[in-house]
Amino acid sequence: MTPELLRERLAQAGDERMKVAEDLFGVADFLRTNSSVQRALTDPSREESDRDALVDRLFAPVVSAVSIQCLHDLVAGHWSRPRDIVHAVEETGCDAVLLSAQFDGVLEETEAQLVAVSVFLQSHRDLRNELSDLSALSPKGRADLAQTVFQSVLGQPSLRLLRRCVGRTSHGHLLGKLRELAVRAANLSGRRFVFVESAHELSDDQKKRLEKILETKLASPVSATYTLRPELLGGLVIRMGTERVDASLATRVGALKRSIVG
Known part of the structure; x- marks a missing residue:
């Protein structure tokens, strides 16, 4: 799903833009543990209308209409592997947070905060390892720890992305994910x-x-x-x-x- 199309979708959401991001994160979590649904949504032999109907049946009762539109856009794509759709929905959720920040005029601030967190964690190995160790804390526990440490210096978009990164990133990849998000933020600003x-x-x-x-x-x-x-x-x-x-x-x-x- 292109950022341009997602921006159009979010413009329809008004003040509910962050809810679209949360919806997409929830769908990504569901898909991550349901390989049969991954296969059904990416099966090239199924008509697009069938995949859309499955999206509606599974998610329309619990997510917004704009989120459903985004999911229709995503399942219309072509996939090398069924699990690739999990990554795509996750990335679209992150882009929705960044674009929401852009709508609110704080995208560059969000980018700078993501960079600052990555620089801080690079020089604080113990904290970085604790936030990345899948065996030490639950995803929510790691996200809560990150919020406790950084919430006083981060805005809502960067804090939400940090929680998501910490909760869903495996050991050794946290810094790379934060930098990737900073790159995406810059690209959305045309830089x-x-x-x-x-x-x-x-x-x-x-x-x-x-x-x-x-x-x-x-x-x-x-x-x-x-x-x-x-x-x-x-x-x-x-x-x-x-x-x-x-x-x-x-x-x-x-x-x-x-x-x-x-």
């Missing part, structure tokens, strides 16, 4: 998200110059997040989507050593 790693703190002027260079290269406004990695020794590592530019001193020294040994 490219860029990760910059440096050995030393960059000044504001250096950041502005770098972002201007990146905007020229990408032909797009950018949203950059900066992380310190002293082991780089100097220089920068920049990631833009699947592209990675490594101009760090550590990499150059390593290449020099290999050339000498070789």
